[in-house]
Amino acid sequence: MMKLSRKELEEKVRGKLWITPFKKLLALSDPQLEYVEVHEVYGSPCFGCAAWTTLNVARSSPIVVKARREGDRNIYVVKLGRKREGKGVACIESLWIEGSKVKIAYRGVAGAGVGFTLCRGLADGVEEVELIDVGGGARVGRSIITLPLKYKLCIGIDDTDNKVEGATWCLVNNLALKAQREGLVDYVSLTLTQLYKKNPYRTSNCVSSGLVLAVEPGRVEEVVKFFEDKLRENTLSQNTGMAFRVGVRTPLRLRLFTYRAKRGMVTLDEARRVAEDVKATLKPITGVRGCIGALASLGLIDDPDKAAK
Numbered sequence: 001m002m003k004l005s006r007k008e009l010e011e012k013v014r015g016k017l018w019i020t021p022f023k024k025l026l027a028l029s030d031p032q033l034e035y036v037e038v039h040e041v042y043g044s045p046c047f048g049c050a051a052w053t054t055l056n057v058a059r060s061s062p063i064v065v066k067a068r069r070e071g072d073r074n075i076y077v078v079k080l081g082r083k084r085e086g087k088g089v090a091c092i093e094s095l096w097i098e099g100s101k102v103k104i105a106y107r108g109v110a111g112a113g114v115g116f117t118l119c120r121g122l123a124d125g126v127e128e129v130e131l132i133d134v135g136g137g138a139r140v141g142r143s144i145i146t147l148p149l150k151y152k153l154c155i156g157i158d159d160t161d162n163k164v165e166g167a168t169w170c171l172v173n174n175l176a177l178k179a180q181r182e183g184l185v186d187y188v189s190l191t192l193t194q195l196y197k198k199n200p201y202r203t204s205n206c207v208s209s210g211l212v213l214a215v216e217p218g219r220v221e222e223v224v225k226f227f228e229d230k231l232r233e234n235t236l237s238q239n240t241g242m243a244f245r246v247g248v249r250t251p252l253r254l255r256l257f258t259y260r261a262k263r264g265m266v267t268l269d270e271a272r273r274v275a276e277d278v279k280a281t282l283k284p285i286t287g288v289r290g291c292i293g294a295l296a297s298l299g300l301i302d303d304p305d306k307a308a309k
Helices: 006-013 047-060 111-121 168-181 217-234 252-263 268-277 290-296 304-308
Strands: 002-004 022-029 035-042 064-070 073-079 090-098 101-109 128-136 139-148 150-158 186-194 207-215 241-246 281-284
Touching: 002 006, 006 111, 006 128, 022 101, 022 111, 022 139, 022 186, 035 047, 035 090, 047 064, 047 073, 047 090, 047 111, 073 090, 090 111, 101 111, 111 128, 111 139, 150 168, 150 217, 150 290, 168 186, 168 207, 168 217, 186 252, 186 304, 207 217, 207 290, 217 241, 241 290, 252 268, 252 290, 268 281, 268 290, 281 290
Parallel strands: 022 150
Antiparallel strands: 002 128, 022 035, 035 073, 064 073, 090 101, 101 139, 128 139, 150 207, 150 241, 186 207, 241 281
């Protein structure tokens, strides 16, 4: 057993072609510290590897309450637990938080063992990897990987364009990229939510944009202000609105609100009541109307295919 930093591991395995480094690992939680959402991003278009791993980790890990794949990214919602449990060829045995760090205990057989020890240990975001057994061949690999604790900040934005120019999703995407370049966030995802197409106030397609960002716990207000200021500077609409909440899991009431906003008109008063109930904040930027679509973009933010329908 040995403990290594990512840089030390890079030196140790340099030149070994049977190791494929992951691009990035992220661990997102919220003030309740009950669940952690783990993101594992491959360093190449390994869609099939992601599909295989997500399926087997979900089957074999009692603490994984939800698992999905988006392209070459594995995403797991994990309930905190120190007890080492799990079986099968690939699993997350346990996950816990120590101060500002998240510890993930992995176990895998053969190639999965290499993936859970050396490959993930080389990812951006890893602070330390404890190699218990490396794995490979027919052997079991086990590791404990340490990541910085981030909060899952979800920001919804709607109505930044007008009948002549603009594209909300492009503006939102570029602002998220700018925030990442400036070291404020890790840009996790952008989901587009199709809203009620017969809305008389729509610009054209009636689609709102929802961001998932990984943020240091003490910088949430700073990040929100960044988006608030940049939207005010760059919007082309007098009805731009924003909504945000910090949370790993999406409340049922928020999901139902999004479905209602897809099927028909909803009122600002209803949006305000739902926001209060689900601990979301509505932020008018140039007007209040956009806050309705902004809040609706948060309900299916973790289900982009349903959001798009």
